[in-house]
Amino acid sequence: MNVIHVSAECYPIAKVGGLGDVVGSLPKYQQQAGVGARVVMPFYDNKFTAAHKFESVYESELVLGENNFSYRILKLKKEVLDIDVLFVDIPELLFKDYVYSADDTARFTAFQIAVMDWMLTLKTKPSIIHCHDHHTGLIPFMAQECFKYESLNKIPNILTIHNAQYQGWFAHDKVHYLPAFDISNIGLLDWDGVINPLAAGIKCAWRVTTVSPSYMEELQQAANGLESLLSHENQKCVGILNGIDADVWNPETDEFITKNYSAKNIQTGKTANKKRLCKEFGFSASKPLFAFIGRLVLEKGADLLPEVFDEILSKKECNILVLGSGDPEVEDSLKALKKKHKGVYNTFIGYDEKLSHLIYAGADFLLMPSRVEPCGLNQLYSLRYGTIPVVRSIGGLKDTVIDVEDGGFGFSHQDASGDNILQTLNRAIAFYNDKPEFKKTRKHIMSIDHSWNVSAQKYIDLYNSLKSD
Numbered sequence: 001m002n003v004i005h006v007s008a009e010c011y012p013i014a015k016v017g018g019l020g021d022v023v024g025s026l027p028k029y030q031q032q033a034g035v036g037a038r039v040v041m042p043f044y045d046n047k048f049t050a051a052h053k054f055e056s057v058y059e060s061e062l063v064l065g066e067n068n069f070s071y072r073i074l075k076l077k078k079e080v081l082d083i084d085v086l087f088v089d090i091p092e093l094l095f096k097d098y099v100y101s102a103d104d105t106a107r108f109t110a111f112q113i114a115v116m117d118w119m120l121t122l123k124t125k126p127s128i129i130h131c132h133d134h135h136t137g138l139i140p141f142m143a144q145e146c147f148k149y150e151s152l153n154k155i156p157n158i159l160t161i162h163n164a165q166y167q168g169w170f171a172h173d174k175v176h177y178l179p180a181f182d183i184s185n186i187g188l189l190d191w192d193g194v195i196n197p198l199a200a201g202i203k204c205a206w207r208v209t210t211v212s213p214s215y216m217e218e219l220q221q222a223a224n225g226l227e228s229l230l231s232h233e234n235q236k237c238v239g240i241l242n243g244i245d246a247d248v249w250n251p252e253t254d255e256f257i258t259k260n261y262s263a264k265n266i267q268t269g270k271t272a273n274k275k276r277l278c279k280e281f282g283f284s285a286s287k288p289l290f291a292f293i294g295r296l297v298l299e300k301g302a303d304l305l306p307e308v309f310d311e312i313l314s315k316k317e318c319n320i321l322v323l324g325s326g327d328p329e330v331e332d333s334l335k336a337l338k339k340k341h342k343g344v345y346n347t348f349i350g351y352d353e354k355l356s357h358l359i360y361a362g363a364d365f366l367l368m369p370s371r372v373e374p375c376g377l378n379q380l381y382s383l384r385y386g387t388i389p390v391v392r393s394i395g396g397l398k399d400t401v402i403d404v405e406d407g408g409f410g411f412s413h414q415d416a417s418g419d420n421i422l423q424t425l426n427r428a429i430a431f432y433n434d435k436p437e438f439k440k441t442r443k444h445i446m447s448i449d450h451s452w453n454v455s456a457q458k459y460i461d462l463y464n465s466l467k468s469d
């Protein structure tokens, strides 16, 4: 079997969030399980592409509406990654110093057309095309409907929804971007009067997966307008929990942290990393340290944090550190608290992969008050680093974090409300002060295996079930 993953992100080449982590690790675990797995992604202008040499394996021209674009399929000259990655180089559209922008329709439609055109020329066709999120949602449609791709329509394809909030909508006047198809089937592209690539992918993919079983269920009630579609397509949908790359996220070998540790020397390891963080951000290491890492957007409940932080910090019982960027208003309110709560609160507004590792290692608790959380990887990283998750019980958080009151190892609350978060924070502070229980729990969570071993096999089983369809 040879699978091709099509994605806008892939760690360590380009990562904006969890999609990059998944596409950078799932194929590796699939390869270890004996399945040929490759990634095809856009060629961006970033640190990774500047630091490596590439060779062209295919060159051609694609048609996007009334425009033609030259493109190349590139691969790395030297094998520097654990996985085989191919790059679509469309200089005018994709070679930018960002992954996403306000209008990505032309960029990602051209990307998908290039992938399909190139696949037509392959002597050995992939046995499975695995698409990720709306940026690749037109591929199942094009394979099924566009005349020129008829020879690809027998290849099973899968669409994984990492986040249904973003759907890639564009107006009907751009439908001519797509290669010719029977216009009477335009309904497959449309949802609510606009072209909706995620909806088209859900309608046309052979199977649809989401990144946790609970999120799959929740999507039928809340999917940013696609609820009825997902209920209708329920038969071909399945939730498969994300895993983590246990080599990249390994406190025993992590090069980004101050002191490496395992469950055996967790006490000294976490203390050294916490001290380093506290020194850098001006905290006293004796208080519990809560951290938030992520996009500062509504979905993540980030807008609820400033008020909650202001209240809890006034008691001076804990430290809070925020690493993230996003909504400028939320950024400003979080930054504004720094002066008032100097010594117990700090922020790093921006993106810093290295710092995120140090925080997972040095914090006592990781906060995820998400409104929507398809899976969430942060809580899985925090478990591996012995950092206790404090989460809202939703989506993948519900599937992976069991509250201490239910015999588990984390803290969870039901509602996306300031009161609920406050109560949970207070419970966590009390737990921190019960030192034997706290230490026992953080040692225990390090042994929970969330690596891809189990879930990579679930995807392989799904691929196998499609071969015999």
Ligand SMILES: Nc1ncnc2c1ncn2[C@@H]1O[C@H](COP(=O)(O)OP(=O)(O)O[C@H]2O[C@H](CO)[C@@H](O)[C@H](O)[C@H]2O)[C@@H](O)[C@H]1O
Binding pocket: 016, 017, 018, 019, 021, 022, 162, 163, 211, 242, 293, 294, 295, 323, 324, 325, 350, 351, 352, 353, 356, 373, 374, 375, 376, 377, 378, 396
């Ligand atoms: N400022 C910053 N600096 C450094 N690192 C930062 C950062 N902000 C975020 N990160 C990192 O980005 C990743 C975030 O992953 P998540 O899975 O939690 O969220 P995301 O919403 O991006 O992903 C979506 O896709 C994934 C993958 O399927 C789902 O788990 C998730 O629920 C869904 O919303 C983590 O590796 C985190 O450490």
